[in-house]
Amino acid sequence: xxxxLYTITVFSENxxxxxxxxxxxxxxxxxxxxxxxxxxxxxEGIHKxxxxxxxxxxxxxKKLVRLIDKRVDILxxxxxxxxxxxxxxxxxxxxxxxxxxxxxxxxxxxxxYNVRILExxxxxxxxxKAGHFAETQALFxxxxxxxxxxxxxxxxxxxxxxxKVERLSDMLAKxxxxxxxxxQEKVME
Amino acid sequence: MIVxxxxxxxxxxxxxxMEVAVRGENRMGEEANARKEIEAREEILSGSxxxxxxxxxxxxxxxxxxxxxAVIPIFDALxxxxxxxxxxxxxxEQGAVHAAQGYARVSGKVGVAxxxxxxxxxxxxTGIADAMMDSTPLVVISGQVTSNLLGSDAFQExxxxxxxxxxxxxxxxxxxxxxxxxxxxKAFYIASSGRPGPVVIDIAKDAQVNSCTYSYERTTFLRxxxxxxxxxxxxxxxxxxxxxxxxxxxxxxxxxxxxxxAEHELQAFLEKGGIPFASTxxxxxxxxxxxxxxxxxxxMHGNVAPNIKSNECxxxxxxxxxxxxRVTGNLDxxxxxxxxxxxxxxxxxxxxxxxxxxxxxxxxxxxxxLVTDYLEERTHPEWLAEFEPLHEKEYDRVIRSELYPExxxxxxxxxxxxxxxxxxxxxxxxxxxxxxxxxxxRYFKFTRxxxxxxxxxxxxxxxxxxxxxxxxxxxPDRTVCIFVGDGGLQMTMHExxxxxxxxxxxxxxxxxxxxxxxxxxxxxxxxxERYSSTRMKNPDFVKVADAYGIKGRKVxxxxxxxxxxxxxxxxxxxxxLEVVVETKGMVYPMVPAGESITNILLGNSQ
Numbered sequence: 160x161x162x163x164l165y166t167i168t169v170f171s172e173n174x175x176x177x178x179x180x181x182x183x184x185x186x187x188x189x190x191x192x193x194x195x196x197x198x199x200x201x202x203e204g205i206h207k208x209x210x211x212x213x214x215x216x217x218x219x220x221k222k223l224v225r226l227i228d229k230r231v232d233i234l235x236x237x238x239x240x241x242x243x244x245x246x247x248x249x250x251x252x253x254x255x256x257x258x259x260x261x262x263x264x265x266x267x268x269x270x271x272y273n274v275r276i277l278e279x280x281x282x283x284x285x286x287x288k289a290g291h292f293a294e295t296q297a298l299f300x301x302x303x304x305x306x307x308x309x310x311x312x313x314x315x316x317x318x319x320x321x322x323k324v325e326r327l328s329d330m331l332a333k334x335x336x337x338x339x340x341x342x343q344e345k346v347m348e
Numbered sequence: 349m350i351v352x353x354x355x356x357x358x359x360x361x362x363x364x365x366m367e368v369a370v371r372g373e374n375r376m377g378e379e380a381n382a383r384k385e386i387e388a389r390e391e392i393l394s395g396s397x398x399x400x401x402x403x404x405x406x407x408x409x410x411x412x413x414x415x416x417x418a419v420i421p422i423f424d425a426l427x428x429x430x431x432x433x434x435x436x437x438x439x440x441e442q443g444a445v446h447a448a449q450g451y452a453r454v455s456g457k458v459g460v461a462x463x464x465x466x467x468x469x470x471x472x473x474t475g476i477a478d479a480m481m482d483s484t485p486l487v488v489i490s491g492q493v494t495s496n497l498l499g500s501d502a503f504q505e506x507x508x509x510x511x512x513x514x515x516x517x518x519x520x521x522x523x524x525x526x527x528x529x530x531x532x533x534k535a536f537y538i539a540s541s542g543r544p545g546p547v548v549i550d551i552a553k554d555a556q557v558n559s560c561t562y563s564y565e566r567t568t569f570l571r572x573x574x575x576x577x578x579x580x581x582x583x584x585x586x587x588x589x590x591x592x593x594x595x596x597x598x599x600x601x602x603x604x605x606x607x608x609x610a611e612h613e614l615q616a617f618l619e620k621g622g623i624p625f626a627s628t629x630x631x632x633x634x635x636x637x638x639x640x641x642x643x644x645x646x647x648m649h650g651n652v653a654p655n656i657k658s659n660e661c662x663x664x665x666x667x668x669x670x671x672x673x674r675v676t677g678n679l680d681x682x683x684x685x686x687x688x689x690x691x692x693x694x695x696x697x698x699x700x701x702x703x704x705x706x707x708x709x710x711x712x713x714x715x716x717x718l719v720t721d722y723l724e725e726r727t728h729p730e731w732l733a734e735f736e737p738l739h740e741k742e743y744d745r746v747i748r749s750e751l752y753p754e755x756x757x758x759x760x761x762x763x764x765x766x767x768x769x770x771x772x773x774x775x776x777x778x779x780x781x782x783x784x785x786x787x788x789x790r791y792f793k794f795t796r797x798x799x800x801x802x803x804x805x806x807x808x809x810x811x812x813x814x815x816x817x818x819x820x821x822x823x824p825d826r827t828v829c830i831f832v833g834d835g836g837l838q839m840t841m842h843e844x845x846x847x848x849x850x851x852x853x854x855x856x857x858x859x860x861x862x863x864x865x866x867x868x869x870x871x872x873x874x875x876x877e878r879y880s881s882t883r884m885k886n887p888d889f890v891k892v893a894d895a896y897g898i899k900g901r902k903v904x905x906x907x908x909x910x911x912x913x914x915x916x917x918x919x920x921x922x923x924x925l926e927v928v929v930e931t932k933g934m935v936y937p938m939v940p941a942g943e944s945i946t947n948i949l950l951g952n953s954q
Binding site: 187222226228229331334335337341 | 509510513514517518519521538568569570571572573574694695696698699700
């Protein structure tokens with residue numbers, strides 16, 4: 160059975176050890192994490208994890224997300240397939256300046272792959288490319304076959320959903336409401 | 349519900365000054381005068397004193413533990429509060445956690461264990477994992493090395509958070525004294541709310557020693573954690589409609605009913621719908637064994653009728669249970685004909701093993717009455733009658749010869765049944781793990797709630813004795829009968845010392861077959877009787893008990909059994925009744941692991 164790439168988005172309290180809690184759940188279900196990217200979200204104190212993994216079907220994802228969601232420090236976890244998302248990765252390529260010069264014009268590469276050049280020194284040239292996996296990979300292969308790549312690094316995926324609503328803010332609003340109701344109850348008592 | 353109970357207790361337990369302080373907290377910002385008064389009452393306390401005060405504020409009056417280097421300050425603080433906070437010194441940290449589990453299971457309160465860093469904490473792991481599997485509310489406090497030594501392989505340092513995170517509901521390390529009250533408050537809220545579970549609070553020694561201002565507020569809300577999902581009206585209606593249309597409904601009762609204190613709500617639900625039910629092992633004492641709709645226990649060693657009928661009913665109603673593999677057998681052939689309604693507080697249990705038609709997520713204490721309101725009164729006499737021939741078959745093939753054997757060696761079921769009758773089903777039945785456990789679950793008759801304490805999910809040998817000690821503290825007015833095997837008893841037999849020191853009145857019934865019986869049974873059935881490492885050469889258990897001042901008696905002949913049970917129950921204090929049972933007894937019925945739940949072995953006995 161061919162596997163589908165899923166993107167899991169997790170919002171958590173910014174606390175030590177949350178990543179460990181999340182990865183344990185992947186490990187127990189024998190799911191390999193393909194990429195991982197973590198950063199503070201727009202809401203202070205809340206961190207956002209974007210994780211990609213291959214899985215057989217949606218059932219696996221549903222169970223995974225519920226288990227992540229269940230952890231006390233996790234606010235919310237979602238899963239999506241690529242169709243629902245605008246997503247991006249970054250790649251950096253370090254090339255030997257000497258080899259680049261030997262190669263001749265790099266205008267062709269820059270135009271074809273929409274490369275940005277971050278650094279040129281006596282020893283090396285650093286390319287930056289943003290795109291989907293296939294795009295950064297294509298550039299890597301072309302460079303490897305022509306100029307040679309000294310170092311290569313690719314970031315984890317970052318993604319946002321195409322739908323209009325920010326799902327976390329709905330959830331937080333609801334929780335605030337519940338908190339107020341609870342406080343009301345306390346006062347009544 | 350559990351939370352509310354604790355709140356009441358906490359108010360009782362609070363000292364007068366603290367009561368003012370806590371109530372005052374709520375008014376802060378509104379009344380400047382009140383605030384001033386409270387601030388005047390706030391005290392600068394050491395971390396250790398804060399730990400003890402916080403525990404008292406949570407209504408804790410009993411804790412189980414073992415001292416060590418990293419918790420000496422906490423034990424020192426306990427020294428000043430002996431009247432209000434009882435510490436039960438166990439003989440091994442595993443025992444402390446199991447005792448806290450037994451305490452929690454019978455009382456519905458949060459069990460508390462206190463252990464030192466490193467080996468103290470790692471010894472507690474088995475109990476913590478057990479509590480996680482069986483959703484037992486626990487707070488385990490472990491000491492930790494001084495915070496500046498963390499991560500340096502300091503003496504008695506272990507990565508307790510790293511180790512316990514996957515087997516706890518929450519695990520948190522406290523490095524600063526200011527965090528202690530906050531962490532303990534959160535720990536109790538998390539452990540006891542929603543689907544309960546164990547929480548570990550790992551407290552660095554310097555946090556215990558340093559001081560800060562103490563004030564305590566109970567946690568009732570965390571934005572990232574919603575313990576009780578709100579009932580959904582349309583699901584409630586769908587469930588009721590499905591049940592009203594059912595010709596052959598069958599309810600599966602799990603421990604969730606007990607954890608949610610929803611026993612009466614369940615009974616009203618089952619009786620209105622005339623729904624026959626069977627229980628998981630952990631769900632057993634949620635309903636009386638003798639209830640007319642009770643069709644027994646589910647699963648591998650459960651009763652024939654409900655297992656067969658799981659695959660014949662038209663609507664299967666699962667309540668607070670999680671379709672464990674020991675209950676369902678092979679999932680590919682399990683209840684495929686039925687529409688499944690699943691009541692559970694934990695969304696992640698929905699569709700985990702069995703796909704459901706209607707999911708009723710929420711607290712059973714809330715959701716069951718909502719569904720009951722929509723139910724039509726039914727009796728289903730024909731459907732109920734269908735269980736009878738199956739039950740008769742099981743009685744003829746298995747039960748009669750187990751309970752009332754004509755000669756031969758004493759049988760395990762026979763002993764359990766006699767103890768159950770002698771206590772009129774009112775005792776708390778605590779078990780270890782193995783053949784005697786299944787015999788206890790099958791043949792002990794329950795008349796009261798929270799009466800079975802057993803390690804279900806993790807199947808921890810060595811659980812019984814310490815859990816029984818905890819159960820006695822959780823329900824001091826009840827008789828506690830601990831059924832153990834010769835293998836399991838020896839795993840935690842050192843807790844005889846705890847029984848001796850604290851004069852814990854538990855009745856230990858040792859069913860000794862000189863084998864690791866359940867494994868031997870599998871070897872007999874599935875490994876060509878190659879009894880690899882299951883025969884045990886045992887000590888003289890009565891002598892061991894005697895060394896600890898525990899009265900004991902060994903019974904080998906059937907004629908002595910009734911008298912010995914009477915003597916045990918009449919004895920004031922702990923008692924070890926060793927019964928030598930048949931060496932190669934079998935627990936039947938049995939569904940071999942991984943087979944269809946209807947593929948039931950009944951054995952050869954007639």
